[in-house]
Amino acid sequence: MIAILIAGNLQAYVHQREIMIHPDGWFGGQYAHSQALLAQFAADPPQRENLQSRSSDLFLDDQAHFLENVELSYLHLTGATQSHSPSQP
């Protein structure tokens, strides 16, 4: 019985996924956002070495820099990089 239910849900998976990722759908915006992040990660993944050697930690906080921002935040959190004083360039 459980196998039948699982099979039924698997069969409807594609249909449900299309509903959810449709541009006008519930997750349309999220899907587009995730795809953009995937493309960003494939083209220019955040590099710890580059961020650690940066002279400034000021950056643009938009979608195009989202992964880079997360990486930089993680480096701050783990103490892998030092924050710069706001008074210094």
Add this chain to the structure above:
Amino acid sequence: MQSHFGAAASSTAKQWSLSSTILQNRPFFAQIFDPQINDWGAYQARELSYVFDLIDARVFAALLDHHVLVFVPLSGVLGLSALSAVYFWGARRVLALNGVALCDRQGFYYLISATFVVLILWLIAKVRGQSAERCYFRVIFVNAAAIGATIFYNRIFAPWLIYALNGYWPNFSYQQLPWSKLLDPALPAKTWHLFQQQVSFFFGNAPFLVLASIIVVAAIGIAWKWRRAINRNHLTLLAVSVVSIIAIIGLLATMIAPSGRLFYPRSFVLVLHVDGARCDSLWSQRVAQFSQSARPLASQPAHLCHDRNSDCG
């Protein structure tokens, strides 16, 4: 991605510098008891879920640091595994309703519904003079205590902690549901439609009409076959089942009523906790919130101030 420190940060570079110092070593509880950042100001007394969000975001960041990009949160994986374990081991053994009220407002509803069901069982046992009456009474007492503790946490303790740790009182507007929205004439039809979708989903996407027909025919067949063996216990079980179904429909109605709209019922079933008004990635927002909390304010959103040396107020 707006920070609640934005107003102060954008006023003067001096204030920015001061806030930066505060955020560099932000305590764990100050991060958790901060609905202004964690839920865009919509206080829901679900700080326990923020703990999971924080863990998820840090795991996401740690994986990213190792050049791995995963969008599935750790709590989702563990939660699904735990749900499967509960299903296979039996909810009766391991289900504890008292904790869910701290994860979301739906949990509080489940807690009240379960208490109401046990209350009915207790009243039936009392009328029939059964020995199980004391057992039911203990469960009701524990659940009532949990409800009281949850109300105390929501209205008094958590707001006080938020004020003590972050200096502001939470906004309760998200928890208010005007009666006028519950009296919307279109609400019953939307709720029933959603209920059908939910039942269908949990039964392998079988059409609701087919499912309902099977259940009704099977119930009539069983009742006819065992008609002489039917006793009060069976009728009690039937009554509890009906009350449980009504409780679920009531929950769906209260979830639809605030927006008044039901865009995609099937999607709504799958993601009951997501607010459709927010089109951006909820998961990405969570990570961004973590980022805002963890990083120094010197690297806060550029739309607040593009140049740290300028006064962008």
